[in-house]
Each structure stands twice: as structure tokens, then as C-alpha cells.
Amino acid sequence: MRIGILTGGGDCPGLNPAIRGAVFRALDFGDECVGIAEGWKGLLFGQTEPLDLVRVDEIIDRGGTILGTSRTNPLKSPELIQQTINNIAMLGLDAIVAIGGDDTLGVAAKLAELGVNVVGVPKTMDNDVSGTDFTFGFDSAVSVALDASRRLKDTAQSHRRILVLEVMGRHAGWVALYTGIGSGADYTLIPEVPLDWDAMTSQVLTAYRRKKYAFVVVSEGVEVTKVTTEELDDFGHMLLQNRGVGPQIARILEERTGISTRSATIGHIQRGGSPTLFDRILGSRVGVKAIEMIHDGEFGRMAALRGTEIDSIPLADAVNNLKSVPQEWVDLLKVFSK
Numbered sequence: 613m614r615i616g617i618l619t620g621g622g623d624c625p626g627l628n629p630a631i632r633g634a635v636f637r638a639l640d641f642g643d644e645c646v647g648i649a650e651g652w653k654g655l656l657f658g659q660t661e662p663l664d665l666v667r668v669d670e671i672i673d674r675g676g677t678i679l680g681t682s683r684t685n686p687l688k689s690p691e692l693i694q695q696t697i698n699n700i701a702m703l704g705l706d707a708i709v710a711i712g713g714d715d716t717l718g719v720a721a722k723l724a725e726l727g728v729n730v731v732g733v734p735k736t737m738d739n740d741v742s743g744t745d746f747t748f749g750f751d752s753a754v755s756v757a758l759d760a761s762r763r764l765k766d767t768a769q770s771h772r773r774i775l776v777l778e779v780m781g782r783h784a785g786w787v788a789l790y791t792g793i794g795s796g797a798d799y800t801l802i803p804e805v806p807l808d809w810d811a812m813t814s815q816v817l818t819a820y821r822r823k824k825y826a827f828v829v830v831s832e833g834v835e836v837t838k839v840t841t842e843e844l845d846d847f848g849h850m851l852l853q854n855r856g857v858g859p860q861i862a863r864i865l866e867e868r869t870g871i872s873t874r875s876a877t878i879g880h881i882q883r884g885g886s887p888t889l890f891d892r893i894l895g896s897r898v899g900v901k902a903i904e905m906i907h908d909g910e911f912g913r914m915a916a917l918r919g920t921e922i923d924s925i926p927l928a929d930a931v932n933n934l935k936s937v938p939q940e941w942v943d944l945l946k947v948f949s950k
């Protein structure tokens with residue numbers, strides 16, 4: 613078979629292991645792999661490169677994606693959808709492996725409905741794709757945030773300050789939640805829980821009185837003020853980093869507590885760097901599974917981590933249904949706010 617592989621949406625560590633896993637497994641079947649440049653954009657414009665063993669052999673520890681990525685949405689018009697389908701035929705592709713988050717997989721689900729032989733591989737540092745226990749990219753991103761937390765706590769302790777760390781994660785609080793619990797933060801704000809200024813101020817002051825510093829983690833998706841006009845991308849998302857939630861929280865906390873407060877936003881630093889072991893293994897496994905699914909004719913489905921197994925689940929179960937932080941986790945977070 614001739615199999616096209618693409619990576620769409622925000623990059624994250626683990627994409628290269630997934631590409632590599634797919635190519636390695638494809639070789640077992642005697643398939644030919646073709647790398648599609650920059651997500652769905654590469655299919656719109658027919659931009660490809662050969663993907664062989666030499667190209668992928670050494671990429672297991674590289675961050676980002678060797679294929680490039682974009683947030684191009686071919687579902688924006690019927691013409692673009694047709695152009696995508698025509699180019700798949702023109703390139704002689706028998707099947708597509710679409711590696712991406714909710715948006716990329718949403719496109720894959722639609723194309724599968726239209727008869728394209730496509731399988732999905734979930735990725736995102738946000739960990740917000742339904743149907744899979746984890747997405748690769750998340751573990752690496754949280755590891756970076758934990759390292760930043762350790763550093764920020766050192767300086768907060770020295771200066772007897774409050775330090776606020778803003779992390780990414782879009783509208784799901786997983787990155788902030790894991791960073792908060794993993795770093796021993798005194799207060800963690802996630803988009804799933806409405807901001808309670810009094811509760812936060814009182815908890816931060818309690819921790820400060822005990823330790824002479826306090827550390828707060830906030831997700832970029834937390835609503836500090838109502839936002840009405842923002843520029844949207846191809847999939848209708850706003851760039852949350854522009855809201856400056858961390859600096860806003862820090863300013864208001866300083867006003868309310870009278871304690872010197874600083875904030876740090878680590879932004880895209882969370883998306884770069886070598887994948888953690890977890891993300892290398894998960895990426896490799898779902899990449900391998902995608903090729904096996906193609907050979908089993910399981911199109912319109914996605915490779916998903918369920919417990920310790922990699923299963924195949926319908927793409928429709930994964931998309932348009934953000935996996936947000938459930939109440940059990942919010943309760944656990946509260947245990948560590950003392």
C-alpha cells in the first residue's frame with residue numbers, strides 16, 4: 613500500500629516517535645510511506661516527501677514534527693474538501709494516517725464519512741481528546757512545567773513572594789491540574805472551576821503565613837474577565853495566551869494580599885524539547901497501531917490508549933467532545949490546598 617502520514621494542529625513531543633512507529637510497522641507489510649507536509653495543507657497543495665527508514669530512524673528523541681504542521685482546515689468549504697479528496701487520488705494514496713488533536717481528527721472523521729481511507733492517531737499537550745486515557749505530548753509538557761515550578765518556587769522562597777505560573781492547555785485544565793499537584797502548588801486554577809477570588813486569596817494567605825511564600829498555578833483557559841472580541845484561527849479557536857491570565861491573577865493577588873507577587877508564562881516552551889520516555893513509548897505504539905488498523909480495514913477509527921492496551925475506537929467517539937477535568941480530580945486538588 614501507499615500510505616500518507618500527516619501531523620496537524622499544534623506540535624508536541626511524541627509526534628516524531630509516532631511517525632517513526634508508523635513507518636517501521638509499514639515496512640513489515642512492504643508498504644510505501646509518504647510524508648504529507650504541514651497537516652491538511654500538504655494535501656490541499658500536494659506537498660509530500662518520501663518517508664523511509666533512513667528518514668525516520670534517528671527521530672525518536674526529537675521534539676516537534678519532521679513533517680511540519682499547520683492549523684489548516686479543509687472543511688471550510690466544499691471546494692477545499694473536494695480538492696483534498698482529489699489530491700489523495702492524484703498522489704495515489706491508498707490510506708492516510710492523520711496524527712492530531714480534536715481539530716485534525718474532526719477533519720479525519722468527516723473525510724472517513726466521505727469514503728476516504730483514513731485512520732486517526734491522537735496527540736496534544738492539552739490531553740483533551742476523548743476516548744483515549746492520555747495523548748502523547750502531555751507528559752512532556754507537564755515535565756517542562758514541573759521544572760519551571762521548581763525554579764519559580766526557589767526564587768519565590770528567597771524573596772518571600774507569591775509566584776504565579778501560567779500554563780497552556782486551552783479549555784481543559786489537565787496541564788494545570790497535573791502541574792499543580794505534581795509541584796505541590798498552594799492553589800491551582802483550572803477552566804472547569806469558576807474563579808473564586810476570596811477562596812484563592814484566603815488559601816494563598818494561609819500558605820504564605822506558614823511558609824513565607826506561596827505558589828499558584830493557573831491554566832491559560834481560566835476566565836478572569838469576560839472576553840468578547842478575539843481573533844479566531846481556522847478552527848474557531850482564540851489564542852488564549854494573549855489574554856495574559858497569569859499576569860492578571862498576579863496583579864490582583866498582590867492588590868488583595870499586599871504581598872509582592874510575580875508571574876511567569878512558559879507558553880510554547882512546554883511544546884518543545886525531547887519527548888519523555890512515556891511519550892516516546894505511547895507515540896511509537898499508536899503509530900504502529902495505525903498501520904495495523906489500515907491493514908485490518910479499520911478506517912474512520914483512532915488508535916487509543918485504554919488502560920495499558922492500545923485499542924481501535926471510532927473517530928466519532930473522540931471528536932467534538934472535549935475531555936475536561938471531572939469532579940473527582942477537582943476534589944483531589946482540594947485535598948492539597950491547605
Ligand code: F6P
Nearest residue numbers: 622736737738780781782851852
Ligand atoms: O493545543 C495546544 C496548544 O499548545 C494550546 O495549549 C494553546 O492554547 C495553543 O496550542 C497555542 O496555539 P499556537 O501554537 O497556535 O499559538
